[in-house]
Amino acid sequence: QQQQHDVFEERHLRFISPLGKGNFGSVELCRYDPLGDNTGELVAVKQLQPNKQANMVDFQKEIQTISSLHCDYIVKYRGICYSAGRLSMRLVMEYLPYGTLIGYMEKNKRNINNRRLLLFASQICKGMEYLQSLRYVHRDLAARNILVASDTLVKIADFGLTKIIPFDKEYYRVTKSGESPIFWYAPESISEYIFSHKSDVWSFGVVLHELFSFCELSRNPKRLSLQQLGADLRGPMMAVQLVNVLKDNWRLPSPPLCPPKVYSMMLQCWSLNSEDRPTFCQLQDLIESSIQDERE
Ligand SMILES: C[C@H](Nc1nc(-c2c[nH]c3ncc(Cl)cc23)ncc1F)C(=O)NCC(F)(F)F
Secondary structure, eight states, X not given: OOOOOOBOOGGGEEEEEEEEEOSSEEXXXXXXXXXXXXXXXXXXXXXXXXXXXGGHHHHHHHHHHHHTOOOTTBOOEEEXXXXXXXXXXXXXXXXXXXXXXXXXXXXXXXXXXXXXXXXXXXXXXXXXXXXXXXXXXXXXXXXXXXXXXXXXXXXXXXXXXXXXXXXXXXXXXXXXXXXXXXXXXXXXXXXXXXXXXXXXXXXXXXXXXXXXXXXXXXXXXXXXXXXXXXXXXXXXXXXXXXXXXXXXXXXXXXXXXXXHHHHXXXXXXTXXXXXXSOOHHHHHHHHHHHHHHHHO
């Protein structure tokens, strides 16, 4: 459905600092300051990389996607800014001052307990339930794409790869793989480019692993998987080998001190057969019961 977009005037959008680079865009911290007295709000502004105008169609789809999402656990869309000079437009989103989950974990891991990790997991799960209710498949669920709004609130962000499942199918098949984050991908996504709510559940299991590993680089899913594969493999060979070890029932090892119930949740998300994976609704119940266990 066509959205009414809030329009931000470029002349009032003042650049402050770069935040980072995404799939084919970059995000900057800006202040929207129409009064010119520094009382305007801070916003995160996403634009295409200059030489990547080819992705304009994908960027417009990303804007359509994020502007249709209204959920406490998904980064808020603010509007768009038409750049008079450049042909392109820019996506204006709320700015979350605590930054990415990975950066937050590195800084605060010493005073984050299992209950807080499970609270974050529950919020990501609720965000994914909401996405699923609109037939969206995120396709890039990973700790790097989770933002921290406060010490007790995280939000899903970066909808650059999100697709809508057609009404007559239960999955979405992509043509190209691109630089895919295969270490977060379900086997059917790696080998057949099939994406569904069940493949998002697999990725959610990997995010759980990242949470209970405090996003430590030494325990990063890519590093642990490459160790298992023997890192001499490159490109397509690696994808084939990864699917093979997954079929041989290798899985990411339990993070140190991870409660057994939480690791068993991850293993359920990583069922080879997508039908055997829990729904986000069932995961919500499992997480709630783990939170109860932590309370005792
Ligand atoms: C390319 C951009 N990268 C970064 N963004 C931010 C950020 C802080 N605060 C933010 N508030 C709203 C937004 Cl949209 C981003 C940030 N910090 C470091 C980054 F490297 C990005 O979008 N990353 C995906 C996701 F947002 F999920 F982390």
